[in-house]
Amino acid sequence: xxxxxxxxxxxxxxxxxxxxxxxxxxxxxxxxxxxxxxxxxxxxxxxxxxxxxxxxxxxxxxxxxxxxxxxxxxxxxxxxxxxxxxxxxxxxxxxxxxxxxxxxxxxxxxxxxxxxxxxxxxxxxxxxxxxxxxxxxxxxxxxxxxxxxxxxxxxxxxxxxxxxxxxxxxxxxxxxxxxxxxxxxxxxxxxxxxxxxxxxxxxxxxxxxxxxxxxxxxxxxxxxxxxxxxxxxxxxxxxxxxxxxxxxxxxxxxxxxxxxxxxxxxxxxxxxxxxxxxxxxxxxxxxxxxxxxxxxxxxxxxxxxxxxxxxxxxxxxxxxxxxxxxxxxxxxxxxxxxxxxxxxxxxxxxxxxxxxxxxxxxxxxxxxxxxxxxxxxxxxxxxxxxxxxxxxxxxxxxxxxxxxxxxxxxxxxxxxxxxxxxxxxxxxxxxxxxxxxxxxxxxxxxxxxxxxxxxxxxxxxxxxxxxxxxxxxxxxxxxxxxxxxxxxxxxxxxxxxxxxxxxxxxxxxxxxxxxxxxxxxxxxxxxxxxxxxxxxxxxxxxxxxxxxxxxxxxxxxxxxxxxxxxxxxxxxxxxxxxxxxxxxxxxxxxxxxxxxxxxx
RNA sequence: UGGGGCGUCGGCAAGUGGUAAAGCCAUCGGUUUUUGGUACCGACAUGCGUAGGUUCGAAUCCUACCGCCCCAGCCA
Numbered sequence: 028x029x030x031x032x033x034x035x036x037x038x039x040x041x042x043x044x045x046x047x048x049x050x051x052x053x054x055x056x057x058x059x060x061x062x063x064x065x066x067x068x069x070x071x072x073x074x075x076x077x078x079x080x081x082x083x084x085x086x087x088x089x090x091x092x093x094x095x096x097x098x099x100x101x102x103x104x105x106x107x108x109x110x111x112x113x114x115x116x117x118x119x120x121x122x123x124x125x126x127x128x129x130x131x132x133x134x135x136x137x138x139x140x141x142x143x144x145x146x147x148x149x150x151x152x153x154x155x156x157x158x159x160x161x162x163x164x165x166x167x168x169x170x171x172x173x174x175x176x177x178x179x180x181x182x183x184x185x186x187x188x189x190x191x192x193x194x195x196x197x198x199x200x201x202x203x204x205x206x207x208x209x210x211x212x213x214x215x216x217x218x219x220x221x222x223x224x225x226x227x228x229x230x231x232x233x234x235x236x237x238x239x240x241x242x243x244x245x246x247x248x249x250x251x252x253x254x255x256x257x258x259x260x261x262x263x264x265x266x267x268x269x270x271x272x273x274x275x276x277x278x279x280x281x282x283x284x285x286x287x288x289x290x291x292x293x294x295x296x297x298x299x300x301x302x303x304x305x306x307x308x309x310x311x312x313x314x315x316x317x318x319x320x321x322x323x324x325x326x327x328x329x330x331x332x333x334x335x336x337x338x339x340x341x342x343x344x345x346x347x348x349x350x351x352x353x354x355x356x357x358x359x360x361x362x363x364x365x366x367x368x369x370x371x372x373x374x375x376x377x378x379x380x381x382x383x384x385x386x387x388x389x390x391x392x393x394x395x396x397x398x399x400x401x402x403x404x405x406x407x408x409x410x411x412x413x414x415x416x417x418x419x420x421x422x423x424x425x426x427x428x429x430x431x432x433x434x435x436x437x438x439x440x441x442x443x444x445x446x447x448x449x450x451x452x453x454x455x456x457x458x459x460x461x462x463x464x465x466x467x468x469x470x471x472x473x474x475x476x477x478x479x480x481x482x483x484x485x486x487x488x489x490x491x492x493x494x495x496x497x498x499x500x501x502x503x504x505x506x507x508x509x510x511x512x513x514x515x516x517x518x519x520x521x522x523x524x525x526x527x528x529x530x531x532x533x534x535x536x537x538x539x540x541x542x543x544x545x546x547x548x549x550x551x552x553x554x555x556x557x558x559x560x561x562x563x564x565x566x567x568x569x570x571x572x573x574x575x576x577x578x579x580x581x582x583x584x585x586x587x588x589x590x591x592x593x594x595x596x597x598x599x600x601x602x603x604x605x606x607x608x609x610x611x612x613x614x615x616x617x618x619x620x621x622x623x624x625x626x627x
Numbered sequence: 628u629g630g631g632g633c634g635u636c637g638g639c640a641a642g643u644g645g646u647a648a649a650g651c652c653a654u655c656g657g658u659u660u661u662u663g664g665u666a667c668c669g670a671c672a673u674g675c676g677u678a679g680g681u682u683c684g685a686a687u688c689c690u691a692c693c694g695c696c697c698c699a700g701c702c703a
Contacts, residue, residue, distance in 0.1 A: 042641055042650070070703055105702060162701060171699045173628045207701055217630045219699055228701040247703045271631050271698055293632085300638080306703095348651060350640050352633090355696055359638040362652045372665060379662095407665075438663065447661055481661045492661050561662045588663045 044351040046085065046294055050093055050262055059261035059287075063095030066260050067121070067128070068135075068251065070102045071113035071235070074321045074328040075120045077342070077363075078304035081297040084346035086264055087126040098258055099128035103136045104250045106234035114235075116321075120329040124339045133258060135250050136236045142245050142253050143197065145283040146208055146226060150189045154282055155226060156182055157192040158209045165207070168214070169222050176214035176222040196229055199242045203229045210249075212278065220275045224248055252276040256285035263291040267355060294351045300360040300516040302327045308527060317531055318512070324579050325512040325535050335509060336556035336566025336581035341370035357517065367582050371556060371564045376404040376411055378551075379449065379494040380544035380559040380578075382506055384423035386469045386498065389454060391476075392420040397499075400480070402450040414547035418451050421498040423543050425562075428493045429470060431459060435595055438491035440470070446491035449560065453478035453489055494560045501543035504576040506565070508537040542578070549576055556581055 054061050067086040069075065075083075090097040099121065103109050118132060149155035158165065158179045170176035184192075196206050208227035216222050226249040231242045245253075252275075255263045263276075270293045280288050296304075303309065304327060312318050312326070321328050324335035332342065345366035349358050398418040405411035424440070433441035440446050445455040458471035477484035481492075512535050518527040544559070551557055556566040563583040570577040 042639095044640090068703090072703085102703065107702085165701075166699080169699065172630075174699095175629095204701065219630080222699095225701055230701080244701095246701080251703085267632070268697055269703090273631090295633090348639080350651095352640070354633055354640090356639065359652060362639065365652060368664090377662080406660095406662080436663090449661060451661095489661085490663085492663090494662075558662085558664085561664070584662075584664050586663075591663075 042350045044294075045353070046089060046262075046264060046292060046351050047092070049292060050089055053261070053290075054093065059289075062259075062261050063090055063093040064098070064129075064259055064261045065090045065095065065264060066098040066100050066133075066255065066258060068100045068102045068254070068265075069117050070105070071110060071117060072105075072108040073113060073306040073310060074330055075117055076304050076306075076309065076329065077299060077302065077327045077332065078297045080124060080329060080342050081346045081349070082264075082266070083121060083124060083126060084343055085294065085351055087121075087128075088347075089262065089264065095261070096129035097126070098130070098133055098260070100133040100135065100254055100258065102247065102251065102254075103134050103234070103236060104245050104247060106230060106232040106244065109235050111235050116330060120333075123329065123333060124343060133254075134236055135245075135254050136234060138250075138254055138257050139237060139241055139245070141257060142250060145253060145285075146193065146245075146249075147190065148284050149210065149226075149282060150193060150208075151186055152282065153186065153211065155189070155208055155210050156184050157189050157196070157206050158182070158223075159192075159206050162204055165225075169219065170214075172219075176216075178214050179209070179223065182211065182223070193227075196227070196243050197241070199231070201229055203231055205229060208243075210275075210278070212275075218271055218274055220248065220272050221278070224275055248272055248275050249279055252279040252289070252291075253283060253285065255289040255291075256280050256283070256287050259287050260289040261287075263289045265291060265293055266296045267293050267353065269293055293353070295353055295355045297346075297349065298355065298357045299327070299363060300357055301511045301513050301518070302360065303513070303518050303527060311528075312512075312531075315528075317528065324507070324509050327512075333554075334566070334568070335579055336371075336564060337367050338370045338374065338556065341366040344370065360511070360516075364582055368564070368585070371558065371581065375556050375558040375564055376551075377402075377406065377558045377560050378404075378414070378545055378548045379416070379496055380504065380506075380542060380548065380562065380565070381423045381425050381494065381496050381501070382508075382539050382542045382559075382562065383426040384496075384541060384543050385426045385429055385467065387422045387424050387454070387472055387495070388469060389420050389422070389472050389474045390457070391473045394420060396420060398451070398479070400450045414545070416450060416545050416547070417497045417500040418448075419497045419499050422448070422495045423498055423501060424448075424470075424493050424495045426467075429456075429467065431467065434592065436591060439493060440491065444491075445489055446493050447478075447481050447489050448495045449492050450481055451479075451495070452476075452481060453483060492561075494562070496543045496545050498543075500546050502546055502549050502576060504542045504544050504548075504578055506539040506542040506578045506580065507568070508539065508580045510535045510537075544576065544578075558584075 065086045067083055087097040101114055158181045160179055168177050207225050209223045210226055212221045212223055214222045225246050227243045227245055230244045233239055273291050276291050313321055318325055322330040322334045324331050345363050400416045401413045402416055403413050428439045430441050440456050442456050442459055445453055447453050453475045454472040456470055456472050459467055460469040462468050483489055511532055513530045514532045515530050518530040551567050553567045553569045553571050556564050558564050564581040565578040566581050568577040568579045
């Protein structure tokens with residue numbers, strides 16, 4: 028739990044969708060005996076990311092909603108890149124999201140023997156054969172979109188010969204690539220997947236679970252439907268690109284000796300603006316050190332989001348809100364950001380912290396004086412309790428909260444202006460002290476002793492409220508300001524000769540070494556996310572040590588002043604045409620403005 | 628020159644023939660506020676890729692066209 032351990036209410040407020048309706052109809056019609064059994068089938072060759080989160084929410088969510096269960100099955104049919112490191116990380120991430128799989132995790136490799144037997148059955152039925160052509164010959168023979176395939180010269184081998192060859196493949200008598208097992212379907216089929224697809228290939232690789240017991244491994248198209256059938260899955264939900272594989276899925280289930288016939292249904296993957304969800308590219312970011320590991324808080328992996336301080340409930344809620352459909356669109360990243368703020372606003376305790384300290388001295392406050400103010404840890408939930416905030420003559424405020432020349436509508440501090448120090452008192456800036464370089468280094472103020480607590484004694488309006496820390500009591504902290512990893516909404520959209528790496532945001536991480544936070548914050552344990560009032564949400568990083576607090580910025584608070592100032596400066600009101608003049612058709616599909624990334 | 632999908636507001640997405648298209652995000656305006664946060668109120672598609680057709684009536688049915696995505700791994 029990154030937040031506070033409070034019950035994560037799981038809302039069922041997702042919109043209606045076609046998968047939900049299909050399952051409901053199946054139950055209604057008594058299909059699969061009215062059962063609902065789903066599965067989430069990750070390949071253990073990488074870390075789970077936000078895109079997987081959607082699949083997880085759909086797979087587990089549908090089962091949950093209809094009183095069924097969801098299995099966790101590792102699709103470990105290709106030993107080359109798979110590893111137990113990933114199977115552990117995947118389990119951790121799913122559990123973190125708050126889902127429970129039925130029984131123990133399963134592995135496709137658990138069924139290798141059974142799958143082998145099914146293959147023998149197919150051979151005996153004359154539905155599979157050993158092909159001994161080269162990889163190139165097989166590819167050539169498959170034809171293409173426009174050219175029908177041609178049958179392999181080995182297609183009519185006898186059952187005996189096939190059985191013998193297949194057994195010897197298993198026994199390790201042949202080198203990789205020497206033979207494969209193919210389904211005998213139809214080389215003329217318009218769907219390339221049906222042109223005698225490969226069922227098994229020889230791979231003399233060590234498998235993370237079966238070790239060296241096997242040197243032939245089943246292909247996805249063969250192993251997946253069998254795994255589903257063996258586990259008695261009723262609804263096999265997957266992504267759009269498998270639509271073309273469904274006929275093969277059905278062929279396998281129909282022709283192998285299994286009792287059930289699960290149904291595969293495809294839905295659209297999640298694509299998120301300013302984000303990449305491709306295992307290969309994420310791996311590249313890690314391996315080429317553009318980020319600091321799989322859980323670098325800028326990554327879209329679940330482990331990175333966790334480290335960044337994103338609550339799991341916000342991810343689940345986000346997935347519910349984006350819905351499930353067959354369109355492949357790109358979800359606006361602001362929707363995800365909203366879900367994060369929404370949840371954090373509910374559960375993050377409040378503290379004050381100054382990111383870029385500017386000294387403020389209260390001249391009419393006694394040199395050795397001290398006050399302690401009691402402030403609520405949550406403005407809307409008293410059960411969070413309160414914390415003590417020490418106050419003295421010398422404080423720090425954020426440099427951002429002071430301007431020598433106040434722009435229009437500036438509520439914050441400026442020479443001669445009065446503001447409220449949150450929970451404390453009202454102060455007026457009387458003098459600005461600069462160094463030789465002309466840089467403001469200190470502010471002199473006077474306070475109104477009658478305003479203790481922050482209320483104006485005479486009811487005068489003080490619009491600006493600033494956060495602050497006591498210079499004497501504050502604790503030092505290193506703050507890591509994270510921003511979007513990519514500068515553009517679609518990092519995959521690149522010009523000739525460039526790659527998505529050229530879109531990496533050079534300002535996606537800024538480290539502030541000299542931040543100060545109120546003392547109560549050092550009690551917060553690593554992994555928890557808090558709000559620094561008026562600034563944003565921050566997660567206590569695991570790098571925190573006894574003397575050094577490390578905070579990761581999860582996300583900023585919405586900043587309507589920044590927006591206002593931009594508008595004030597910009598002068599030209601740009602958003603005019605949209606108002607009334609119905610600008611005929613929408614034309615520029617490709618380019619959207621997207622939200623401005625927040626500053627670092 | 629194939630096969631499989633998809634086209635409803637800037638983004639996601641309801642809607643499944645009934646009489647002028649939910650919701651959320653974004654955007655804009657306002658109220659409350661000791662977070663310029665939160666909350667709350669309001670605005671935001673005479674329009675459903677285009678063109679025809681069927682019908683008393685169509686985003687929903689039919690036809691044609693246009694556009695976008697996926698498929699030619701011994702990856703999943």
